[in-house]
Amino acid sequence: MKHIINTLYIGGIALLLSVTSCKKFGDTNIDPTRSSNLDPSIQLTTVQLRFSGDLNINQRTTFMLTMPLVQQIAGAYSNRWGTAYYKDPGMLGILWDDSYGNEVVNIIDAVKRTNGVAEKSNLNAICRIMKVYIFARMTDLYGDLPYSEAGKGIKPKFDTQQEIYNDFFKELTAASAQLDASKDLVKGDVFYNGNVNSWKKFANSLRLRYAMRLVKIDLAKAKTEAQAAFNAGVFTANADVCKVDHEDVRNNYEEGGKGYIKGNAVSxxxxxxxxxxxxxxxxxxxxxxxxxxxxxxxxxxxxxxxxxxxxxxxxxxxxxxxxxxxxxxxxxxxxxxxxxxxxxxxxxxxxxxxxxxxxxxxxxxxxLLRFNAPYLHLTYSEVELLLAEATVRFGETFGGTAIDHYKKGIEAGIQQLSFFPSGPTATSTEINTFIQGNALLAGKEIELINKQLWITLFLNGPESFSNWRRSGFPLLTPGVGIDEPSQSTTIPRRFEYPFTEEEQNKANFVKVLPGLGGEDSWNARVWWDKQ
Known part of the structure; x- marks a missing residue:
């Protein structure tokens, strides 16, 4: 891990692709002076580390907004935006502005550089999976957004979230099938160190996550994609989890050419x-x-x-x-x-x-909050709990009963605490006693499963927020601002677009407003969050 991070810094963190101001995405979302010989494996490392190591995004998006919105944390003054519903356009827009100017530009370019290159087939597949993962965090928080035309140096159109999700399923399916252990060895991968079998499971497990996102809007599609993901091979043990083990350093706000992304930014x-x-x-x-x-x-x-x-x-x-x-x-x-x-x-x-x-x-x-704490992107616990819900909704075609998956999900969720430096290892007696005392009750399965997901997803604010919106559980009572008036009487459901998009890409921006009820409001709902 340290070798990879040091290589990243020596390589300049792909700066040639991120020198354009993220504030000017509306005019151009890719640097027209991009290098002709930039190593796409360095770009892969960059986007992987930035996902959980960029303090600009993670402090605003996770600590200040999504974790308080799902009522996991509160109390700090900087939680006010998500717990007292104090709206700040700069907070809501940071993920958009920074991601389009950095992760999106890099991963799109890395996919282009490796597309059709025989000796980089696995690298291409991994970059395609990363592209889906990066865009999923964004579309789940904002809704419709530039996707098919992103990175083309134009004022891009907004794709509907339905279109984006359809492409996610297509890309994850194709990229998983493309991975081949007999082909190129991928360097610079801080998720799985180039292990293509692990990447297959990650792609399929992401597909399951996004399939279950659709249970309120398209149950038939959710069932089809969930079953296909399971059949292709999802996580089957805690050893499969996707995580980044950060270094024990304190991140700072990013400065040009510095790239403070080695430590865990959520911590x-x-x-x-x-x-x-x-x-x-x-x-x-x-x-x-x-x-x-x-x-x-x-x-x-x-x-x-x-x-x-x-x-x-x-x-x-x-x-x-x-x-x-x-x-x-x-x-x-x-x-x-x-x-x-x-x-x-x-x-x-x-x-x-x-x-x-x-x-x-x-x-x-x-x-939990050490600077070298791992960032858990996708866990075996989450996969088993999603399979438990899928079994409740669609039948026992996912390798076991709902109770079986529920028990495995709880056990894995408790055990994953040991992934953290100095983290505890719960005894089998503690785990079994808890499982026996918290049976999956008939008629309350969806609620109980998603309360466990609420716990197992702690510290992954964006995913906790998405899972709460798509499942409806746990039932949360909106917070009421004590020291200042709340700017919403209900828990907000999405992030509003940054002002820069309305100013610089207005012709395309206004086309998404009807789908939001005519206004870019944080109380509107994204496509899959059907009321």
Missing amino acids: ESFHKDGVPGRFTSVFLDQLRSTNDPRMKYMVKYYVDNPAIPPINRIDITDQVVEKQGYQGVTPGQYIWNDYKDSFPVVVPGVGTVTVTNNDQKAQPANF
């Missing part, structure tokens, strides 16, 4: 402003009410101290839990709301510690 997001986001009372209630063993591993109390590295904070969990149990923050509120008086505790090896109001709001354990 940095939690610590960037000195007040890490807290768990919501809603999320903790789910763990508490089901006697989830992840509670004691994931949920901690610390003495906040911005002057020291987060990993060195004083752990006061045992002392605070003994006094008040696990308490989170109400969605829509900050840590200073519902103010709590300080009290002293004695910490072995430290002495007497004063526990302030801020310290009494539970937060994610340090191991």
Whole structure:
């Protein structure tokens, strides 16, 4: 991993393809001076690391918006956009502006450079899968967007999300079939180190994820694609998961030519402003009410101290839990709301510690937020839980009963905590006790499955937000701003387009508005999010 990242930096992070300002996507979304000899494997590395290592995108999109929107976290002032529904066009537009100016430009070019090149057949297939993955995060948050004409140096048309999804299924199918272990060895791949069999499973598992996205809009299509994905071969064990193991460095906001993408940007997001986001009372209630063993591993109390590295904070969990149990923050509120008086505790090896109001709001354990924490792109737990839902909806044609898949999904979700440095390994007794106490009840299968997905997708905000919208679970009550008025009475359903698109690509921009009810609103719904 370190060798790959260092190679990336030596190679200049494909800067020739990202020197154009992302703010000028409406005029041209590809650098007309692109290099004729740029190595597409470096471009692949670039887009893979940027996906979870770019602080500009991940702090806004994940920590400030999507994780608070699905009420996993709240409390920090920088959670206000997603928990109190305070709308900021700059926050909503950052993924669009930065991705089109960087990841999209690079991956489209990498696909072009390798298309039809016999000695780069596997690299081409992997880049095609990455292109789908990059665009999926964007279309799921925005809806219709430039896809077929992106990267052509023109004012591109917006493709409908239905058209985009149809192409996703076609591309994932073709790219998976194209992968061949007897052909070129792919370099620069930080997901699977060029293992084509792993990439096949990843492509098919993505296909399953996107198939289940359609359950509200096109159930027949969802069934067909889910079955085809399963038949082609999805993840079958935790060893298959797609993740990036980041380096133990703190990312900074990207500067031209710097490329601060080596550390985990989601982790940095939690610590960037000195007040890490807290768990919501809603999320903790789910763990508490089901006697989830992840509670004691994931949920901690610390003495906040911005002057020291987060990993060195004083752990006061045992002392605070003994006094008040696990308490989170109400969605829509900050840590200073519902103010709590300080009290002293004695910490072995430290002495007497004063526990302030801020310290009494539970937060994610340090191991989850290390700067070298892995970013989990797609897990075996998610795959099994999706198969459980597919079985409930479509029948037992997915290799087992819904209960079988549900149990496997829960077990894998608990076990994936061990992927993190210093992460815990739950005992088989803990896991089995939890599964036995949380049966898949008839008539409530979809709800119970997706509550487990809500937990297993923790720290993957965009995917948590998408899964909540397409499934409807867990049932969430909109937060109400306490210190400032909320700008929505309901939980927003999408990201609004950046102003730059309306200004510079208006002829195409206005064509998407009828499908949004005539207005580019964050309360409108994307195509698959049928009401």
